[in-house]
Amino acid sequence: MTTAGPKIQIQGVAKSFSVAGRAMPALAEVDLDVAEHELVCLLGPSGCGKSTLLNIVAGFLAPSTGTVLVDGRPVNGPGPERGVVFQEYALFPWLTVTGNVEFGPALRGRPAAERRRTVDRYLELVGLRPHAEKYPAQLSGGMKQRVAIARALANDPAIILMDEPFGALDAQTRETLQDELSRIQRVEHKTILFVTHSIREAVYLADRVVVMTSVPGRIRQVFAIKLPEVRDRFAPEFTQYESDITRVVKEEVAKVHE
Amino acid sequence: MRTAATRTAALIGALVVWAAFTSVNARLGWVNPVLLPTPVDVGRATLDLLRSGELIRHLLTSLARVAEGFGLAALTALGLGLLVGLCVPLRLVAEPVIEFVRPIPPLAFLPMFLVWFGLGEASKIAFIGYTTFFPMFVAIAASVLRVDVVLLRAAASLGASRADLVRRVILPAALPGIVVALRLGIGLALFVIVGAEFMGADAGLGHLIMEGRVFFNPAQIVMGALVLGLLGSLLNALLLTAERRMLGWRLPS
Numbered sequence: 264m265t266t267a268g269p270k271i272q273i274q275g276v277a278k279s280f281s282v283a284g285r286a287m288p289a290l291a292e293v294d295l296d297v298a299e300h301e302l303v304c305l306l307g308p309s310g311c312g313k314s315t316l317l318n319i320v321a322g323f324l325a326p327s328t329g330t331v332l333v334d335g336r337p338v339n340g341p342g343p344e345r346g347v348v349f350q351e352y353a354l355f356p357w358l359t360v361t362g363n364v365e366f367g368p369a370l371r372g373r374p375a376a377e378r379r380r381t382v383d384r385y386l387e388l389v390g391l392r393p394h395a396e397k398y399p400a401q402l403s404g405g406m407k408q409r410v411a412i413a414r415a416l417a418n419d420p421a422i423i424l425m426d427e428p429f430g431a432l433d434a435q436t437r438e439t440l441q442d443e444l445s446r447i448q449r450v451e452h453k454t455i456l457f458v459t460h461s462i463r464e465a466v467y468l469a470d471r472v473v474v475m476t477s478v479p480g481r482i483r484q485v486f487a488i489k490l491p492e493v494r495d496r497f498a499p500e501f502t503q504y505e506s507d508i509t510r511v512v513k514e515e516v517a518k519v520h521e
Numbered sequence: 522m523r524t525a526a527t528r529t530a531a532l533i534g535a536l537v538v539w540a541a542f543t544s545v546n547a548r549l550g551w552v553n554p555v556l557l558p559t560p561v562d563v564g565r566a567t568l569d570l571l572r573s574g575e576l577i578r579h580l581l582t583s584l585a586r587v588a589e590g591f592g593l594a595a596l597t598a599l600g601l602g603l604l605v606g607l608c609v610p611l612r613l614v615a616e617p618v619i620e621f622v623r624p625i626p627p628l629a630f631l632p633m634f635l636v637w638f639g640l641g642e643a644s645k646i647a648f649i650g651y652t653t654f655f656p657m658f659v660a661i662a663a664s665v666l667r668v669d670v671v672l673l674r675a676a677a678s679l680g681a682s683r684a685d686l687v688r689r690v691i692l693p694a695a696l697p698g699i700v701v702a703l704r705l706g707i708g709l710a711l712f713v714i715v716g717a718e719f720m721g722a723d724a725g726l727g728h729l730i731m732e733g734r735v736f737f738n739p740a741q742i743v744m745g746a747l748v749l750g751l752l753g754s755l756l757n758a759l760l761l762t763a764e765r766r767m768l769g770w771r772l773p774s
Contacts, residue, residue, distance in 0.1 A: 321674070321678055322677075322678075323674050323677075340677075341674065341677035341678040342678070342680070343678070343679060343680030345678060346678060346679070347674065347675065347678040349671055349674075349675065351671055353669075353671045353672055353674070353675040354675075355672060355675075355676075355690070355693070355694075356694075356770055356771065357693045357694070357696070357768075357770045358770075366676070366679055366689075367679040367680055370679060370680050370681055370685055370689075371680060398769075398770040399770075400770065400771060414679070415679075418679050418680065424678075
């Protein structure tokens with residue numbers, strides 16, 4: 264399926280939350296298009312509303328004003344065409360790794376043989392075939408997030424929304440999973456919106472990095488990352504992007520402390 | 522293995538202390554020995570009632586009342602607990618009423634149940650049902666409310682409908698809490714059955730104990746109490762085993 268327009272269109276989206284009876288703006292007037300097969304990172308100081316924006320695209324929150332269009336149709340709730348990977352993994356603890364990965368296909372009543380093939384394929388992709396019958400409580404954080412990624416992929420969504428998915432992992436595991444996501448994206452070609460506060464992670468993964476302002480969040484600057492698909496974290500071009508973006512992010516972080 | 526051995530040893534020890542104390546008392550007469558049944562007295566009373574089939578009859582009568590009262594309460598608590606846990610407006614109505622009724626000691630209402638349902642089975646079953654309903658209902662509703670919203674979001678973005686969410690996420694996520702609620706209910710049912718059978722019953726372990734008082738048979742009172750204790754720990758062990766089987770996923774290994 265090819266669509267003429269952008270895959271995701273965020274149009275004038277703003278969100279305020281009511282805190283003690285007063286409306287506190289979290290997100291102010293965001294416009295952003297994400298093209299099909301593009302990986303866009305939302306980057307910004309903590310509390311800048313980047314997760315709020317992701318939750319609005321996921322359909323978990325309704326925007327106060329504005330709309331989100333997916334394939335030109337407005338979003339008004341969660342849906343299987345938009346898979347979500349959460350920072351806290353959100354695996355179903357009473358299901359095995361297999362049970363978690365086949366959750367989506369099982370909902371749609373896919374036959375058992377097909378489900379088994381799907382599970383095999385995506386567990387292979389994330390390197391967890393030997394752990395298929397384990398329960399989440401028996402897995403490390405990195406393995407849990409791999410299961411969550413396999414679960415999202417097995418449902419075959421066109422879009423994957425990732426909310427600081429590697430934020431709770433140690434630095435080593437974090438880079439391994441970034442490598443894996445980059446490799447998976449070269450095979451799966453999803454449209455990905457990825458929230459992070461790690462500049463390095465954003466430059467490593469993104470086609471475009473969207474830097475957001477501090478509260479209320481709006482788009483400060485967009486960086487197109489013109490680096491090869493397989494990236495080298497130590498290449499001079501890579502570190503150049505890192506320092507360019509760091510300069511902008513620092514200004515925003517400084518504003519929070521003023 | 523070790524814990525089973527320790528437990529047996531502790532029980533035998535308690536029995537020895539009981540036997541020693543009562544036999545020393547029989548010699549020295551601190552308390553009138555008639556008032557303090559020895560393990561042998563209790564054992565003899567138990568054997569007599571076992572042989573006549575009376576003990577089994579009383580036991581089964583109590584068990585049937587517990588099963589019916591608890592069963593009815595568990596089903597109602599499950600249905601209403603799920604409903605109230607899932608539906609915000611219902612919760613707003615239910616909460617103040619429950620908070621008002623819950624602190625009333627259930628036994629305070631026992632005479633009311635005798636007035637309403639008479640001296641037959643119905644009053645006992647209704648009373649056990651009433652007593653066990655509230656704590657189970659509150660615990661089940663709370664375990665539904667505690668279901669992590671992020672699990673619901675994960676399921677919804679995998680394509681789950683509202684019915685799917687209830688069946689495939691809320692029920693399994695609340696199950697550990699539901700099992701704890703049921704265990705609580707069984708324990709409580711055994712607790713109050715005695716009280717219910719003290720008043721106007723012609724069978725049951727509570728009646729057996731009361732009969733022991735009326736016919737001045739302390740051995741029978743102790744026996745009734747011990748049988749109830751044994752029954753409680755057996756049921757609890759049974760439920761714990763079932764729980765461990767069903768909810769093995771919670772344990773990392």
